[in-house]
Amino acid sequence: MTRPKLQVALDILELHRAAQIAREAVAGGADWIEVGTPLIKSEGMAAVRELREAFPDHEIVADMKIADTGTMEVEMAARAGASIVCVLADADDTVIAESVRAARLYGVRIMADLINVADPVRRAQELEGLGVDIVNAHVGIDQQMIGKSSVDLLRSIAGEVSIPLAVAGGLDASTAAQAVAAGADIVIVGGWIVKARDVEGSAQKIRAALDDPSLVPPEKKSLDEEIRALLTAVSAPNVTDAMHRKGAMNGLFPLTMGVKAVGPAVTVQTFGGDWAKPVEAIDLCRPGDILVINNDGRTEIAPWGELATHSAKNQGISGVVIDGAVRDVDDIRAMKYPLFARACVPNAGEAKGFGEINAEITCCGQQVRPGDWIIADESGAVVIPKERAYEVARRALEVKKMEDRVREEIERGSTLAQVQELYKWEKR
Numbered sequence: 001m002t003r004p005k006l007q008v009a010l011d012i013l014e015l016h017r018a019a020q021i022a023r024e025a026v027a028g029g030a031d032w033i034e035v036g037t038p039l040i041k042s043e044g045m046a047a048v049r050e051l052r053e054a055f056p057d058h059e060i061v062a063d064m065k066i067a068d069t070g071t072m073e074v075e076m077a078a079r080a081g082a083s084i085v086c087v088l089a090d091a092d093d094t095v096i097a098e099s100v101r102a103a104r105l106y107g108v109r110i111m112a113d114l115i116n117v118a119d120p121v122r123r124a125q126e127l128e129g130l131g132v133d134i135v136n137a138h139v140g141i142d143q144q145m146i147g148k149s150s151v152d153l154l155r156s157i158a159g160e161v162s163i164p165l166a167v168a169g170g171l172d173a174s175t176a177a178q179a180v181a182a183g184a185d186i187v188i189v190g191g192w193i194v195k196a197r198d199v200e201g202s203a204q205k206i207r208a209a210l211d212d213p214s215l216v217p218p219e220k221k222s223l224d225e226e227i228r229a230l231l232t233a234v235s236a237p238n239v240t241d242a243m244h245r246k247g248a249m250n251g252l253f254p255l256t257m258g259v260k261a262v263g264p265a266v267t268v269q270t271f272g273g274d275w276a277k278p279v280e281a282i283d284l285c286r287p288g289d290i291l292v293i294n295n296d297g298r299t300e301i302a303p304w305g306e307l308a309t310h311s312a313k314n315q316g317i318s319g320v321v322i323d324g325a326v327r328d329v330d331d332i333r334a335m336k337y338p339l340f341a342r343a344c345v346p347n348a349g350e351a352k353g354f355g356e357i358n359a360e361i362t363c364c365g366q367q368v369r370p371g372d373w374i375i376a377d378e379s380g381a382v383v384i385p386k387e388r389a390y391e392v393a394r395r396a397l398e399v400k401k402m403e404d405r406v407r408e409e410i411e412r413g414s415t416l417a418q419v420q421e422l423y424k425w426e427k428r
């Protein structure tokens, strides 16, 4: 078997960052350099030209995602220096045939991207018949966020065509290894390399996984475990960024610094500091849950204190969020327990038992249903609707990775405005 190629996808907007990121990826073992669709949309063929100049001996892949005017677009990319040009597999056969003809004339290859194709096996075989050189089992970035797997797509077409197979879509070292085991000849990695703080190191990890897939054990986690692992790796600000700035609870402060809570919500509505329902709810929580309490918006009477915190901690509850007041602050701080509230007062209410457990509540301006995911850290708490928890957690990780790389570039001497080309991208 020939050594699988590693194609790094430069899915960024700023051309001034592209060559440096590519250099680091190549130093880490990337063979092919993809001028990603966002970069092409942002900078056009100038991006292809610049990368060809910087890398005269590498395959330069122009991810044009051609849907029409095959000849014109293939010519444009080939003249700019691309050696492989990407078309959408879903494009009409006339577009594919024209792209292939133009590619032959310019001595470049055509890679067809199976994104969104209804019958990938049949289409891959048709593409091979039309003269396409490589088919790419690609699950798009937005589709990845809802859990679609490019490796599953690859498995479905492996052995069905005899042209080389590429795979793309959210791959990391573990899934890249699975892709090689499933028959990938070209493994395309974008975010996991180009958004990494250490681009070279990340590329090296992928390269090692491609060279010996057996070294990387496949990860087996339940959906909830995956959501928890993803949210544990990111911050509350990353999550609200991933939700288009939505989901943040207003007015909370963390009782203890340096702690963080992640978990599905158990909700409690109580009234006037009545602490019976909040305390009873502790017994219903599973380890890892977060108790979210609405004290009817009242901050002059506390439904929660130190003994309840002890009980919650023993139960393995990840944290407590209170739209209202808390007391025994010194003791809770000494426990280093993740508790978030709107006020501290010394007085509790009575345990009369008014209220409800696991009803939909409002907490600090946000609707919270039982099972919605909460992430709370020193910046505050964010609620994530349960149906979107995996997607939002995945998107939050993308936000974090992007920030990690931007931080690295700032540390190397750039400014935030420069890295992100803020003046250029101001809204007109």
Ligand SMILES: O=C(CO)[C@H](O)[C@H](O)COP(=O)(O)O
Binding pocket: 009, 010, 011, 036, 037, 063, 138, 139, 140, 141, 168, 169, 170, 171, 188, 189, 190, 191, 192
């Ligand atoms: O073509 C693409 C998006 O349309 C990407 O280049 C491809 O999905 C690889 O990037 P990532 O590893 O971040 O998914």
